[in-house]
Amino acid sequence: MDILEFPGFADVIRLTVYPIGSAFAFMVIGAVLGEMVFPHGFLPSGAGRNTRTGALLQRIAPALIGIYAIVTVVLALSDIPGKWRALPVLVGIPVALFFKGRGFLITVVPQDSSRTVAVFLLALLPRQGRMEADDIVDGRNSTM
Numbered sequence: 001m002d003i004l005e006f007p008g009f010a011d012v013i014r015l016t017v018y019p020i021g022s023a024f025a026f027m028v029i030g031a032v033l034g035e036m037v038f039p040h041g042f043l044p045s046g047a048g049r050n051t052r053t054g055a056l057l058q059r060i061a062p063a064l065i066g067i068y069a070i071v072t073v074v075l076a077l078s079d080i081p082g083k084w085r086a087l088p089v090l091v092g093i094p095v096a097l098f099f100k101g102r103g104f105l106i107t108v109v110p111q112d113s114s115r116t117v118a119v120f121l122l123a124l125l126p127r128q129g130r131m132e133a134d135d136i137v138d139g140r141n142s143t144m
Helices: 009-037 052-077 087-101 112-138
Strands: none
Touching (some): 087 112
């Protein structure tokens, strides 16, 4: 029996786009609020590099990046339940930093903090669809 015989296009839209879109809307609200709380970042630009904390972080940065990469790869290869709640964020941060550093969307969104939010949210967009699919496969959500 082919399950795709039964739902129509409107059913597919209702069962996929609405839940993903509504969850993404709340992610947008959270990211915008996060940018409003720290509009200039945690530290002023370049000011923290010469402090004791800044020097320590500069010294241990390679180790922190290595640990971050190892945790991300181990999580990606594991079968831990709910890994799709954390993995896209762990992958989305370096992806967003990479694209932001290359001027991605700079002509469309010239304001820096708004562009940061937009690039990060685009990097996280596949997350909700994957979580919804896992919920259906695991039987936690049966929308049909």
